[in-house]
Amino acid sequence: MLDLNSKIPSGPLEQKWDQHRFSMKLVNPANKRRHSVIVVGAGLAGASAAATMAELGYQVSCYVFHDSPRRAHSIAAQGGINAAKNYQNDGDSVRRLFYDTIKGGDFRAREANVYRLAQVSVNIIDQCVAQGVPFAREYGGLLANRSFGGAQVSRTFYARGQTGQQLLLGAYQALERQISLGNVNMHTFEEMLDLVVVNGAARGIVTRNLLTGKISSHAADAVVLATGGYGNVFYLSTNAMYSNVTASWRAHKKGAAFANPCYTQIHPTCIPVSGEHQSKLTLMSESLRNDGRVWVPKKQGDQRAPSAIPEAERDYYLERKYPSFGNLAPRDIASRAAKEACDDGRGVGPGGLGVYLDFADAIKRLGKNTIAERYGNLFEMYQRITDENPYEKPMRIYPAVHYTMGGLWVDYNLMSTIPGLHVAGEANFSDHGANRLGASALMQGLADGYFVLPYTIGDYIASNKLEKLDNTHAAFRSAEESVRAQQQRFLSIKGKRTVDSFHKELGKIMWDYCGMARTREGLSKALTLIPSLKEEFWSNVNVPGSGDSLNQSLEKAGRVADFIELGELMCRDALEREESCGGHFRVEYQEDGEAKRNDDEYAYVAAWEYAGENATPILNKEPLVYENVHLSTRSYK
Amino acid sequence: MKLTLNVWRQPASQAPGKLETYTLDGVSADMSFLEMFDMLNEQLTLDGKDPVAFAHDCREGICGSCSMMINGQAHGPWKGTATCQLHMRAFKDGDIITVEPWRASPFPVVKDLVVNRASFDRIIQAGGYVSVNTGGARDANEILIGKDLVEESMDAAACIGCGACVAACPNASASLFTGAKITHLGLLPQGQPERDKRALAMVEQMDLEGFGHCTLVGECQEACPKGISIDVIKHMNRDFMKGTAMRREPRSVVGAG
Numbered sequence: 001m002l003d004l005n006s007k008i009p010s011g012p013l014e015q016k017w018d019q020h021r022f023s024m025k026l027v028n029p030a031n032k033r034r035h036s037v038i039v040v041g042a043g044l045a046g047a048s049a050a051a052t053m054a055e056l057g058y059q060v061s062c063y064v065f066h067d068s069p070r071r072a073h074s075i076a077a078q079g080g081i082n083a084a085k086n087y088q089n090d091g092d093s094v095r096r097l098f099y100d101t102i103k104g105g106d107f108r109a110r111e112a113n114v115y116r117l118a119q120v121s122v123n124i125i126d127q128c129v130a131q132g133v134p135f136a137r138e139y140g141g142l143l144a145n146r147s148f149g150g151a152q153v154s155r156t157f158y159a160r161g162q163t164g165q166q167l168l169l170g171a172y173q174a175l176e177r178q179i180s181l182g183n184v185n186m187h188t189f190e191e192m193l194d195l196v197v198v199n200g201a202a203r204g205i206v207t208r209n210l211l212t213g214k215i216s217s218h219a220a221d222a223v224v225l226a227t228g229g230y231g232n233v234f235y236l237s238t239n240a241m242y243s244n245v246t247a248s249w250r251a252h253k254k255g256a257a258f259a260n261p262c263y264t265q266i267h268p269t270c271i272p273v274s275g276e277h278q279s280k281l282t283l284m285s286e287s288l289r290n291d292g293r294v295w296v297p298k299k300q301g302d303q304r305a306p307s308a309i310p311e312a313e314r315d316y317y318l319e320r321k322y323p324s325f326g327n328l329a330p331r332d333i334a335s336r337a338a339k340e341a342c343d344d345g346r347g348v349g350p351g352g353l354g355v356y357l358d359f360a361d362a363i364k365r366l367g368k369n370t371i372a373e374r375y376g377n378l379f380e381m382y383q384r385i386t387d388e389n390p391y392e393k394p395m396r397i398y399p400a401v402h403y404t405m406g407g408l409w410v411d412y413n414l415m416s417t418i419p420g421l422h423v424a425g426e427a428n429f430s431d432h433g434a435n436r437l438g439a440s441a442l443m444q445g446l447a448d449g450y451f452v453l454p455y456t457i458g459d460y461i462a463s464n465k466l467e468k469l470d471n472t473h474a475a476f477r478s479a480e481e482s483v484r485a486q487q488q489r490f491l492s493i494k495g496k497r498t499v500d501s502f503h504k505e506l507g508k509i510m511w512d513y514c515g516m517a518r519t520r521e522g523l524s525k526a527l528t529l530i531p532s533l534k535e536e537f538w539s540n541v542n543v544p545g546s547g548d549s550l551n552q553s554l555e556k557a558g559r560v561a562d563f564i565e566l567g568e569l570m571c572r573d574a575l576e577r578e579e580s581c582g583g584h585f586r587v588e589y590q591e592d593g594e595a596k597r598n599d600d601e602y603a604y605v606a607a608w609e610y611a612g613e614n615a616t617p618i619l620n621k622e623p624l625v626y627e628n629v630h631l632s633t634r635s636y637k
Numbered sequence: 638m639k640l641t642l643n644v645w646r647q648p649a650s651q652a653p654g655k656l657e658t659y660t661l662d663g664v665s666a667d668m669s670f671l672e673m674f675d676m677l678n679e680q681l682t683l684d685g686k687d688p689v690a691f692a693h694d695c696r697e698g699i700c701g702s703c704s705m706m707i708n709g710q711a712h713g714p715w716k717g718t719a720t721c722q723l724h725m726r727a728f729k730d731g732d733i734i735t736v737e738p739w740r741a742s743p744f745p746v747v748k749d750l751v752v753n754r755a756s757f758d759r760i761i762q763a764g765g766y767v768s769v770n771t772g773g774a775r776d777a778n779e780i781l782i783g784k785d786l787v788e789e790s791m792d793a794a795a796c797i798g799c800g801a802c803v804a805a806c807p808n809a810s811a812s813l814f815t816g817a818k819i820t821h822l823g824l825l826p827q828g829q830p831e832r833d834k835r836a837l838a839m840v841e842q843m844d845l846e847g848f849g850h851c852t853l854v855g856e857c858q859e860a861c862p863k864g865i866s867i868d869v870i871k872h873m874n875r876d877f878m879k880g881t882a883m884r885r886e887p888r889s890v891v892g893a894g
Contacts, residue, residue, distance in 0.1 A: 066690070068758050070798055071700045087778060125771070132767045132827045134782075134791040141781030165699055166794060173766035180762035190754065211747055212786040240694040274667040279675055280696050381697065383717070384722045385669075450771045498682050500675070544682055549649060550690050550748040553682065630834060632811035 002362025002609050004255055004622045007411040008112040014095075017116040020412070023464035026457055029224050032057035032338045036220040036460050038205055039063070040192045042287060043072030044164075044224030044442060044480055045425025047171035048449025054175075054183035062175070062184055063207055063217060064480055065191035065242065065555075070172045072226060072447060073240040076458065077185035078378065080148060080305035081128075081442040083121040088145050090154040094118045099629060101440060104150040105405070105433020106331055106597065107631045108263075110605075110624065112412060113431045120451040121443050125157055127450055131170040135159050146374075148438040149286050149378035150330040150636070156439040161285050161378040166372060166444055170289040170495055171449070178191045192546070193486075193558065194479045195223065195421065202251075202421035203469060208487070210555060213548040215483050217476040221466050225251060226449070229265065229404035233563045233570065234509020234515070237401035238270060238283040244559035245566050248408050248427050256416040257607035257620060259409035259429035261566065262574035264603045265436055265517055265583045266551050267402035268294075269395075271385055272354045281400035282385060284357070285378055286438040289327045291362035291371065294318045294334070300345035302493040306394050317341055325636040330581045332435045332595070335399035339516050340593070342398075349396040358394035375418050399516065402524070403441060405432045405583060406573075409622075413456035417607070419464070422457060424448035429605065431474060435581025487547050490557040497539030499556045502537050504515035506560070506567055514571050519587045523575040530568045538562060597629050612619040638664050638730035642677065642842055645737045647746050647781040654746065656735065666726040670713065671696060671703065673725055690749040696721040698862060701797035704804070705750055711801035711803040711860040714794060719862040735842075741798050741809035754800050756846040759812060764835035765818040765844035767827050780826055793820035795863045805860035808849030815843045815856035816869035825878055835884050836876035 009020045027035065036059040039050040046062065047069055054060045066072070086096040096120035100110055125143070129135065135157050136144040145154040146468040175513055178184040187207070192205040196217060204219040220553035230245035231237035252258045271282045283460070295316045297309050317516050319326045338355045341347060348354045363371050370393060372379070380389045386396070407429040408526065425445040432440065513519075537560070545551045579602045580586045580595035589596045605622040639662040647654025661680070663675050665850070669815070671693050678688035694702040703720035707713035711722045728734065738746050743756035802813035819836050822828030851870055858867045 036696065048771070055770040066694070066702070068752055068798070070758075071694055071702050073695060073700070076695045076699045086779070123774070125777045126774035127769075127771060128771045129777040129780060130767065130827060132822050132825050134787050134794050134821065134825065135777075136791075137782050137784050139785045141782050141783050142778050159794075162699070162795065165797075166791075169794065173761060174771075175770075176758060176762045177766045177768060179758075188758075241696060242694050251795055275665055277665065277668045277672045277676060279669070279672050282697050380717070381722070384698075384718060384724065386726075387726065420876075454771070498679055500679065542682065544685070545687050550689055550751060553688060 002620045018328045024459035032089045037222045039224045042069035047175045049453045051174035052454045054178035056426040060184045063187045063190045074168045075165045078161045079287035080158035080163045083125045083437040088154045090153045093440050104437035109433030117431045120447045125192045133166045133170045149328045150437040169424035173436040192247045193483045196479045198475045203248035217471040218529030219471045224422045226424045227427045231401045232402040234510045237264050239592045246562045248560040253610050255418045257409040259607045260406040263405035263434045264412045265403040266335040266399045267399040270400035272398040282634045292357040296341045296346040322636045329636045348501040354396040354398045357397050446484035490543045495542045503560045523571045527569040534564045641733045643735040668725045670723040688753050692751045692873035698722040709802040717864045739804035741803045760842045763840035790824040793817045801860045802857035805856040810849040810851045812851035812870045816873035820869040820872040833880035837880040
């Protein structure tokens with residue numbers, strides 16, 4: 001069993017972070033350059049952390065498996081970033097953003113972490129603007145805002161439908177500046193394949209160079225994983241093709257608890273699947289729901305073109321079911337409502353798996369030019385993929401896997417159960433509870449990287465006497481050997497099936513049994529299917545080529561092997577949690593079609609401990625204590 | 638549809654490469670170009686052959702990874718479209734499609750269709766940023782930026798760093814890429830203090846990397862998947878000229894280290 005200590009500071013909620021910053025130890029400016037930090041991943045969380053710590057004077061080494069840090073999937077985030085600026089004078093405040101986020105997470109997130117997130121959100125916008133991020137502005141020159149799901153205030157800052165791109169470029173540019181100053185040692189095409197733990201502390205990583213196949217190890221005083229989410233366990237998701245769980249999973253096997261893996265987010269508005277060949281799903285930003293109206297025909301099996309269906313025969317079901325939030329109901333609720341409508345035979349498009357997102361009213365009200373200005377690039381994206389024009393015909397959308405609230409467990413300092421191993425951004429189990437609100441992932445990644453880690457890593461370094469070591473230490477040698485052995489094993493199996501075929505099969509099992517609606521039977525079945533799949537994978541996968549040059553199949557093999565194991569843990573976690581909350585919906589636990597939580601028995605974080613190959617993982621529970629919010633039924637009616 | 642693909646195969650950076658021909662049947666018009674390549678690679682793997690290495694990631698036209706020269710056009714025949722966004726309805730049954738990597742000496746081929754674009758990162762390292770450390774920034778609304786100005790800046794900031802501009806240019810110039818970043822930051826108030834220095838340093842780095850010079854051919858603008866206008870080159874040239882005229886020896890650095 002693990003000793004889970006969240007290290008939440010005592011005192012009133014509003015003062016916890018300020019008090020903590022005062023009580024944390026500092027590293028003397030002249031001493032910072034004697035300490036090294038490894039950052040794996042350079043998306044929003046990784047690039048901001050690496051750049052900021054380099055600015056402070058630490059020796060930073062950063063590793064990405066892409067050809068450049070600018071390729072991180074943060075680049076694809078579309079709609080916007082929340083901050084409690086209250087520029088719109090509509091009632092926003094740090095406390096309201098905190099409350100909306102806790103409620104949006106269905107009361108399964110840590111109060112103190114979420115309050116801090118809301119508190120530093122205002123600094124994030126200031127930092128981004130200072131870097132030259134071109135947020136949208138009003139005519140008078142002030143920043144513009146829009147609304148996002150789960151909020152009744154307009155607090156989202158955006159740059160067209162490319163907010164993630166612009167925020168990432170701000171952090172990437174800050175990182176590149178530090179590289180040019182010699183303060184960051186940047187490694188591209190370098191994939192982390194193991195964590196090295198020495199005397200109980202994380203002291204480095206083992207990597208494989210994707211161009212040469214060379215396995216090498218790297219030592220440091222502290223390690224940060226900012227390696228993103230695991231949505232690709234479902235094969236089809238809005239993630240990029242290379243997004244994977246490997247860095248987190250290898251750390252998990254070395255002792256980092258994995259928290260709430262079954263909390264996965266299905267985004268309601270994505271472009272529907274067009275065929276068996278589909279390789280990924282494309283997100284249509286939630287910001288579209290500011291102006292688009294979601295509807296399906298009232299009649300089952302209605303094949304008429306949307307323009308032929310009169311208003312009276314349309315079911316604007318989000319507006320009907322949730323009058324106070326309407327089309328901006330949070331993602332988990334909107335996704336389930338879409339699934340319900342399609343299961344009821346009222347879906348649209350090929351296969352009946354789609355609902356309409358209609359802009360006709362908005363275009364009539366605001367004019368085509370305004371709509372184009374707000375969503376131009378998204379409309380173009382949709383048209384290229386479907387060959388349909390959303391200015392004239394309603395968009396067809398369907399829910400798709402998008403984000404993972406679960407991840408490596410971290411305390412208030414963003415440190416995992418392995419001392420020295422810190423986790424930031426989507427990779428940690430973080431602040432979103434059982435459901436993330438739109439425009440808060442960008443907020444969390446940058447909060448972690450710019451304003452939390454630089455303090456807490458300093459405290460870790462100043463508080464611990466770290467033995468001097470380098471990558472010649474025995475622990476590094478042995479980690480390298482086991483990584484080499486695994487690479488060799490993949491290449492030697494020479495089975496009959498491709499890596500992708502296993503990935504697809506895993507994805508189907510996960511979507512069918514651990515997707516939007518989960519049952520005891522389904523999850524138990526998945527827990528028999530996945531071990532068989534794992535056995536077949538290790539005896540029948542074919543990885544062509546050799547390990548000493550660019551080999552994309554070999555790279556994928558490692559990632560799929562880890563996904564298979566993660567999938568099993570997710571199903572176990574979903575089976576164990578006998579309630580419905582946020583993105584985790586158990587058909588057996590619902591009331592009037594809405595998720596039914598069981599706060600008496602399940603108000604805890606499920607932190608899973610790896611117990612060894614083929615051994616049952618151990619469940620550790622971190623109780624969630626709410627001192628500042630009242631646990632109510634989460635209603636958006 | 639059934640297609641004939643002539644694909645550039647090159648096993649390693651220093652090894653010679655050549656076009657190899659494959660036939661692919663059963664391609665659906667709804668497939669994306671890269672999904673068609675996935676299909677080719679499944680086939681090659683099952684046949685015991687080495688699959689084609691190609692760069693890709695987001696498959697939604699924003700990360701800038703994908704980089705195929707398709708029938709001599711960077712990112713293929715559709716305007717304002719990255720390779721991953723191209724769909725097979727752009728082609729018809731019986732078509733012959735030639736696929737090559739970006740050709741430019743600052744983009745060395747790594748394997749098959751994958752090139753190394755670290756040269757682009759080094760141009761950004763030279764000055765594609767605003768020198769501001771984390772923390773201490775003033776309230777965001779204290780900087781007023783007119784709507785039209787921010788829209789123009791955003792148009793330039795939309796560059797995804799794919800390198801199509803370089804690949805399409807007969808001189809292999811990186812002026813559109815470099816100009817885009819110079820314009821994005823040079824238009825905004827935040828970018829003013831370093832504006833001259835930025836242009837000089839980034840253009841110098843661009844030249845050092847071995848990219849060609851701009852002779853206003855305009856192919857870059859046509860190939861750019863984000864529709865970036867060659868106006869950004871005008872901004873780059875103007876800032877470079879002013880920077881050259883205003884150039885002074887740097888003063889010594891003072892202040893707390």
